[in-house]
Amino acid sequence: MQPEGPYRFTETLGECQVGRAWAALDGQDRPLTVAVLEGAAAGDQRWREAFSNAANVLAQTPGGHRYVNADFTAAQPWVAYLSEEEGAAARLFQSLGMDYQRTPTAEMLPPPVVAAPVSAPPQLPWAPQPWAMASQPISGVPVSSGAPVSPGVPAMPVAAPTTSAAPDPLDSSGGRRIAPVQPEPKRRDWIWAVGALVLSLVAGTAGFFVGNGNATGRAEPSTSASPSLAPYEATQFSINKDKFTGDLAKLGEPWLSRIGGCVVYNEAGAPKLPADEQQHLFCPYGGAWLHFVLYPATKQKDKARAYRQQLNLANGSLAPGLREATRTTGGVTGTPGTYVEYAFEGKDGRARCGVWWDREDIQGAFYVETLCQDGIAGNWDALRDLWRRGS
Numbered sequence: 001m002q003p004e005g006p007y008r009f010t011e012t013l014g015e016c017q018v019g020r021a022w023a024a025l026d027g028q029d030r031p032l033t034v035a036v037l038e039g040a041a042a043g044d045q046r047w048r049e050a051f052s053n054a055a056n057v058l059a060q061t062p063g064g065h066r067y068v069n070a071d072f073t074a075a076q077p078w079v080a081y082l083s084e085e086e087g088a089a090a091r092l093f094q095s096l097g098m099d100y101q102r103t104p105t106a107e108m109l110p111p112p113v114v115a116a117p118v119s120a121p122p123q124l125p126w127a128p129q130p131w132a133m134a135s136q137p138i139s140g141v142p143v144s145s146g147a148p149v150s151p152g153v154p155a156m157p158v159a160a161p162t163t164s165a166a167p168d169p170l171d172s173s174g175g176r177r178i179a180p181v182q183p184e185p186k187r188r189d190w191i192w193a194v195g196a197l198v199l200s201l202v203a204g205t206a207g208f209f210v211g212n213g214n215a216t217g218r219a220e221p222s223t224s225a226s227p228s229l230a231p232y233e234a235t236q237f238s239i240n241k242d243k244f245t246g247d248l249a250k251l252g253e254p255w256l257s258r259i260g261g262c263v264v265y266n267e268a269g270a271p272k273l274p275a276d277e278q279q280h281l282f283c284p285y286g287g288a289w290l291h292f293v294l295y296p297a298t299k300q301k302d303k304a305r306a307y308r309q310q311l312n313l314a315n316g317s318l319a320p321g322l323r324e325a326t327r328t329t330g331g332v333t334g335t336p337g338t339y340v341e342y343a344f345e346g347k348d349g350r351a352r353c354g355v356w357w358d359r360e361d362i363q364g365a366f367y368v369e370t371l372c373q374d375g376i377a378g379n380w381d382a383l384r385d386l387w388r389r390g391s
Contacts, residue, residue, distance in 0.1 A: 033081045061310055237257040278363075295364065318372070323341050336359070
């Protein structure tokens with residue numbers, strides 16, 4: 001039956017378990033594609049939120065699809081794209097985990113019938129992916145009318161478990177809702193500019209390469225300098241313990257005996273601390289760069305996380321094998337938090353791979369980045385192993 005909306009619907013273009021895509025014309029006879037949430041899903045608030053959030057994530061993701069109009073409060077929520085936005089409806093439904101199929105033969109519409117909302121839908125045999133179940137507002141979403149918009153940004157989960165004995169970022173038990181932000185374009189290159197500066201500060205020190213000394217996957221002591229530590233590792237533990245103060249100590253504990261040459265932002269000769277950060281330590285680790293950051297409040301931490309979630313959504317093709325983000329527990333501490341894999345292209349045209357980890361019990365996070373090819377030879381499991389032994 002014909003959905004609600006200010007358009008003249010002509011035929012169906014495709015469908016999935018929770019909705020359909022329609023060809024339509026607006027008042028100026030411009031061709032549009034309208035994605036509509038239908039059936040029991042349209043009467044389920046979880047699905048309504050997931051649908052609106054997915055549409056807004058795609059609208060703000062580089063390479064995504066900007067819609068021209070939407071009504072997420074209609075009995076059957078819908079979002080309209082210009083016909084030039086090829087594949088927009090398919091990508092929207094697929095981002096919800098649905099098996100979208102194009103309609104082989106166009107279905108001509110019967111006379112318009114307004115569908116009543118489903119007030120008590122039966123238990124669905126499927127469920128929206130938890131990353132789409134956010135509800136906090138985001139600015140800058142493109143709409144051309146006053147239609148209500150209820151946007152959000154994902155905290156992406158992954159369902160496939162691994163056989164590793166340590167907690168795996170793929171073992172998701174559902175994610176807390178995370179607010180999105182529009183990332184600052186300068187952030188990606190800023191990270192590596194800082195890396196180059198700090199490298200000049202620590203080059204020539206033995207501590208720069210200490211990260212290569214532990215590749216066995218064994219977790220290091222995290223609470224105190226163990227008597228079993230070799231003299232060099234014990235010394236690094238002592239040096240680093242003085243630098244990792246307050247809540248940063250919780251983030252740094254699993255690393256203290258393994259890293260060296262750490263630089264504290266705002267100290268003499270070190271990078272300036274960004275305005276949206278409270279503390280920042282930078283530590284080289286073999287061919288990778290480690291950042292430990294405390295944020296003034298949840299807002300700043302969520303913004304930093306959301307930026308990397310957007311990189312996760314947009315840049316999977318830069319680093320094949322990148323997995324969706326998830327809520328999981330640290331490999332050493334067992335503390336719950338959010339895990340995000342991401343990739344981006346540096347100014348030199350080479351792809352960088354990174355892993356973000358923020359603990360729920362503090363306003364802090366650490367992230368590790370390296371060249372996708374020269375650093376890990378395209379092997380994401382190498383970064384995942386590093387995360388397990390440092391979280």
